[in-house]
Amino acid sequence: MIHINNLTKKYGEHVALNQLTLQIKEGEIYCLLGANGAGKTTTINLLLGFTTPTSGNASINQIDVQENPKATKRFLAYIPENLMLYPSLTALENLDYFSGIAGKKLSTKELKDFLEEAGLQTEAFDKRIATFSKGMRQKVGVAIALAKDAKVLLLDEPTSGLDPKASNEFGLLLHKLKSKGIATLMATHDLFRAKEVATHIGIMKDGKLRQQFVSDDISLAELEKVYLNTMDYKEILL
Numbered sequence: 001m002i003h004i005n006n007l008t009k010k011y012g013e014h015v016a017l018n019q020l021t022l023q024i025k026e027g028e029i030y031c032l033l034g035a036n037g038a039g040k041t042t043t044i045n046l047l048l049g050f051t052t053p054t055s056g057n058a059s060i061n062q063i064d065v066q067e068n069p070k071a072t073k074r075f076l077a078y079i080p081e082n083l084m085l086y087p088s089l090t091a092l093e094n095l096d097y098f099s100g101i102a103g104k105k106l107s108t109k110e111l112k113d114f115l116e117e118a119g120l121q122t123e124a125f126d127k128r129i130a131t132f133s134k135g136m137r138q139k140v141g142v143a144i145a146l147a148k149d150a151k152v153l154l155l156d157e158p159t160s161g162l163d164p165k166a167s168n169e170f171g172l173l174l175h176k177l178k179s180k181g182i183a184t185l186m187a188t189h190d191l192f193r194a195k196e197v198a199t200h201i202g203i204m205k206d207g208k209l210r211q212q213f214v215s216d217d218i219s220l221a222e223l224e225k226v227y228l229n230t231m232d233y234k235e236i237l238l
């Protein structure tokens with residue numbers, strides 16, 4: 001579903017992303033780990049077409065992102081660390097608005113079903129977003145992705161600032177999306193949640209993908225050790 005080939009982004013002499021190659025198939029959750037400045041957000045921005053690569057390419061559902069950014073956006077949902085919703089509108093109104101932008105005309109019943117599927121409490125459907133916690137806003141973001149029938153979900157630091165219960169709920173939600181066949185790329189610093197939700201884990205440093213694992217092949221303790229070693233510049237062969 002997501003194909004990234006030798007994707008490179010330079011800002012002047014600085015290489016923010018260095019020949020990244022990876023694939024994420026339907027129903028896979030790929031967690032990208034790495035210290036600040038490792039290139040995680042750059043990867044997401046390139047997939048969103050927010051910035052253009054210096055070289056290499058990426059495709060979503062076999063459509064090249066750079067050649068056809070509008071077409072690829074039809075398949076994409078993006079939830080950044082701080083999801084922008086209209087604070088004075090309710091959850092239902094936001095969902096109605098954003099699914100309308102995505103070309104979906106949905107009944108109130110359908111909108112409510114998506115909010116429920118995303119795990120938002122029924123009492124919150126008609127409350128203004130301004131009163132919502134981050135976890136609740138993210139559920140609205142997931143409802144938007146579901147309403148849009150997104151095939152690919154891009155998440156940037158979705159669990160940062162969430163309390164353990166909200167983070168756990170978000171993890172359960174990702175499992176649900178996985179079972180619907182959605183391909184997810186999640187940039188995170190949260191090793192625990194990455195290990196818990198990911199099918200695959202990559203560790204980036206200085207714009208380069210240094211390590212890749214199938215999540216089931218590595219324990220949390222091993223992941224932490226490898227992560228710390230990688231950050232300490234100790235060379236570990238891929």
Ligand SMILES: Nc1ncnc2c1ncn2[C@@H]1O[C@H](COP(=O)(O)OP(=O)(O)OP(=O)(O)O)[C@@H](O)[C@H]1O
Pocket residue numbers: 011014015016017034035036037038039040041042043187
């Ligand atoms: N618009 C820009 N102009 C110049 N340099 C940039 C720009 N955007 C990102 N960079 C640089 O590219 C590198 C990768 O940044 P990126 O935001 O992708 O890292 P990250 O892994 O997402 O970090 P964080 O965990 O802090 O979000 C950093 O060195 C950053 O300073």
